[in-house]
Amino acid sequence: MAGSETLSDPAxxxxxxxxxxxxRLNTVDRERLGxxxxxxxxxxxxxxxxxxxxxxxxxxxxxxxxxxxxxxxTRAMSGRVxxxxxxxxxLDANVISFDYRGFGDSNAQAAYDYAISRGAxxxxxxxxxxxxxxxxxxxxxxxLSSQGIEIRAVVLAxxxxxxxxxxxxxKIGGLFPxxxxxxxxxxxxxxxxxxxxxKYDTGDNLHAISSPVLIAHSVDDIxxxxxxxxxxxxxxxxNNKTKSHEITSLTGHKWGVLEYTDAPAQRxxxxxQKGGHNAVVWSEGLAETMLMFMSNSGHAYxxxx
Numbered sequence: 573m574a575g576s577e578t579l580s581d582p583a584x585x586x587x588x589x590x591x592x593x594x595x596r597l598n599t600v601d602r603e604r605l606g607x608x609x610x611x612x613x614x615x616x617x618x619x620x621x622x623x624x625x626x627x628x629x630x631x632x633x634x635x636x637x638x639x640x641x642x643x644x645x646t647r648a649m650s651g652r653v654x655x656x657x658x659x660x661x662x663l664d665a666n667v668i669s670f671d672y673r674g675f676g677d678s679n680a681q682a683a684y685d686y687a688i689s690r691g692a693x694x695x696x697x698x699x700x701x702x703x704x705x706x707x708x709x710x711x712x713x714x715x716l717s718s719q720g721i722e723i724r725a726v727v728l729a730x731x732x733x734x735x736x737x738x739x740x741x742x743k744i745g746g747l748f749p750x751x752x753x754x755x756x757x758x759x760x761x762x763x764x765x766x767x768x769x770x771k772y773d774t775g776d777n778l779h780a781i782s783s784p785v786l787i788a789h790s791v792d793d794i795x796x797x798x799x800x801x802x803x804x805x806x807x808x809x810x811n812n813k814t815k816s817h818e819i820t821s822l823t824g825h826k827w828g829v830l831e832y833t834d835a836p837a838q839r840x841x842x843x844x845q846k847g848g849h850n851a852v853v854w855s856e857g858l859a860e861t862m863l864m865f866m867s868n869s870g871h872a873y874x875x876x877x
Contacts, residue, residue: 578648582608585648587657590620597670597682605682607670608647613661631691635665635698635724638683642703642730642850646671654854659700662859666692672708680712697723698862702853703796706731707772710781717782725784725866729853730793733800734773775807784838786865788858790847798843805841840865 578584582592587610597605612634615622637659641652647669656667668683680699687697694716701709706728713726778785785808789801842861844852852858 579606579608579646582610582648585653586650587653588616590622591616591660592656595668595686597686599679599682605670605672605679606647607668607683607686608656609686610656610660610667610669612664612666614664628691630666631687631696632693635663635696636687636692637663637665637667637698637700638680638687639667639669640680640699640701640705640708641669641671642705651850651854655700655702658854658856658859662856663698663863665698680708681715684712684716694721694723698725698727698866699723700727700729700853701731702729703731703849706774710774710777711772713783713785714777714780717780723783725786725862726781727786727788727858727862728774728801728804729788729858730790730796730849731774731787731801731804732772732796733775733803775804778804778808784840784865786840786842786862788842788844788852788861790844790849790852792846793849793852795849801841801843805839808839838865 580594582594583589587608591611591613593609593611595607595609597607599605611622611627612630615626615630639652639655639659641647641649641655647653647656652669656669659665659667666687668687670679670683672679684697688694699709699713701707709726709728710731713723716723787801787805789796789798791798840861842858844855844857847855
């Protein structure tokens with residue numbers, strides 16, 4: 573694991589020189605979180621001559637992706653670096669990749685406040701969560717919706733429907749069910765669940781989020797089964813009373829387009845054949861789907877490639 577003293581040099585982990593800045597985020601309860609601010613690809617200067625004014629201006633003119641990574645380690649893990657690079661390149665976006673002090677939504681709030689302070693507006697902010705980070709993202713997105721704030725999109729890569737469902741379906745190494753020994757002892761299992769510190773219920777959160785939501789999952793994910801995402805999407809479509817179903821074919825891919833007329837918010841699902849639990853979030857397919865998803869309103873996408 574990278575030490576905090578090395579995280580101040582993002583280029584050491586593969587990001588282009590002068591593209592990423594080490595930033596300390598202040599939470600509402602006076603904690604400081606480590607994060608990186610990755611510039612939009614179009615702004616990167618080989619000599620580092622980008623001014624603070626130019627950087628502030630990109631928050632006004634470009635998307636900002638706030639990335640909540642999965643459990644353990646730091647933003648310097650190779651897959652998380654790849655995610656920041658892909659989002660910066662494909663979406664030409666600012667990317668705020670932050671580390672946790674736990675899994676409370678104050679982490680996402682701190683990153684959001686930083687983006688707003690630099691000039692971003694909610695309609696240009698994308699919340700991107702991966703694995704357990706999707707719980708942080710949906711909790712915070714629900715909080716924003718309760719305040720009447722609608723952001724550009726919420727993107728969930730390899731999410732779970734709830735922590736309790738996750739623990740019930742989780743397999744160690746993709747082979748051994750974690751709670752298999754307790755199947756015959758449901759009362760003990762339920763008792764253990766009461767000690768969970770963060771009881772993320774993604775399904776319940778999604779029904780309360782007014783912003784567009786795109787869900788992405790790989791069918792070969794052995795850590796969090798794809799059924800979690802399928803269940804989340806189906807519950808959203810049912811709740812939104814989808815009216816029609818149309819299949820559209822694009823070059824090299826098959827995209828399903830689900831249209832609805834009276835849905836309160838845009839919803840979508842991207843299923844990939846490969847990518848496992850981690851690679852789906854930094855795949856170019858997800859980034860390209862995000863671009864398409866955000867350029868259309870009044871549609872829910874069910875895409876496969």
